[in-house]
Amino acid sequence: MQPSIVEMIYTQKQDIISDWLSEINNVMPSGLAKKIPNEASDETNKKFVELIIESLELTEEAATEKLNEFAQHLIYLGWPLSYFTQGMQAFRRVLLETMSSMESISSKKVFETFYEIETWVDSIINQIADEYSGSWESTIHLQRMALKELSAPLIPVFEKVSVMPLVGTIDTERAKLIMENVLDGIIEHRSQVVLIDITGVPVVDTMVAHHLIQTAEAIRLVGAECILVGIRPEIAQTIVNLGIDLSKFRTKSSLRRGVETGLELTQRKIIKIENDDERIDSR
Template sequence: MDEKFKRIALDNSDTIVQMWLDEIESLKDGNYTSTISDELFESTNREFVNVIFTSIKSQGATSTVENFSEKIINLGWPLSYITDGLQVFRRVTIDYILSQSEKVDSAFISEVLESVDKWVEPIIRELVNEYSGSWEHIVSLQRVALQELSAPLIPVTEGITVMPLIGTIDTERAKLIMENLLEGVIKNGSEVVLIDITGVPVVDTMVAHHIIQAAEAVRLVGATCILVGIRPEIAQTIVNLGIDLSKFPTKSSLKKGFTRALEITDRKIVDIEGKDNNIDEILGSIQKGQGE
């Protein structure tokens, strides 16, 4: 930015900031910021404009820009807040500089526009790049966290493991299910694995194919797979699609599946005097463990 225009902007920063705040405030009711509290909106705006002036004074302040971009992401505000704010700042700065000149011709206007652009555009690029980088990093961390939760393998008792599935199963998640199943069966020495699809909203041909593949993989490493949680509508869909699930046991509920798993491992639940050790308590402890 031309030094003379830079000096005008810095010497009159309070006025320019107030012009910018007034215009940003007028946009609040018509966009995504309408639900934001006035206190948070004003404090963030002042921090934003401080980032801009810090950038021109130091010719780049990466840490300040990075921290502000991360804050906007954590607040859940879109990238347009940054781009709109900078465009408004560019406009009010140009208007103010032009208003301070006694002689305004096309050459002077062109000089002002070029100078302000050279100041604002690097800030836009830096803020957008930092915002995008921070966003990608956060999304990556969330994806990893979701993957860890998407196919949990829970050892219930010796030789019996449960994998509760919730939500849609796509190809990527099916691969994760397969990996977790095989790794868990070997690690826990499982004889029986219960795959609970109670929380899977739709079982189509693709989902059934992935489940069958997982069950077959479990069988190849010496364990038995039982599919549980088959609701009436899911059973009807499976029949209508002609999907063959006859190669491994199926049960309508986790309770029935667990009872069958005990039979396969030559065990059963018995009542001990003074204690009511029944299957409902065991399954209740499983659900409590999932909640924790």
């Protein structure tokens, strides 16, 4: 940027900051203004405009680093991208108004420097937008990793008996992962009985039931038997009201009952010994 423009900005620094703070308060997103106390908002606004002006003295690399650090902090606190874009647009308006009002700058000079200011402000907007984009991509990646973790692997609890606990909402993508994990687990653990525990699934609608039926059918095709456990009363009522047919595979109200049934299907049962401890008896 031309030294004359930088000098003008620093000469009028206090007026520019004052005018920008008034502008940014007018364009602050209403939802954000309600969530953030006035003192915190004013302090952040002042830091933002001072950082913008100070970046003129820094190298491009140092300015980028400082702006990214500031943006990352506000992203973490939940500030929207619109705060930065509208704030930078307001800053551009203030600069041009300040420059236009100075008698020492000719109209021709204003026109010549307009492009430089536009380029500078747009570069900052693009930089912050890129930072937000990177943050969103990182968040999406972490969510996908969490999704895979929630799609728990098949857990062998006894010989030939395995459990897959499900937690959270089941959508099409997650249902695909569940089926892949359960089929791979059956082969790996040589499971004959698979318990699918839906205690942690908040809602079982037609789509979720369809995915469960598909999974149960796939389990049957690889030579194992599926038992659906953890059906709460409200889930049972929903299944009945929706007319969903789960008669193709066994259902049990709790994981314990499911384990007992699984042991019976593999010719074993839980018995009590004299000291009241329980053990597995194989016949």
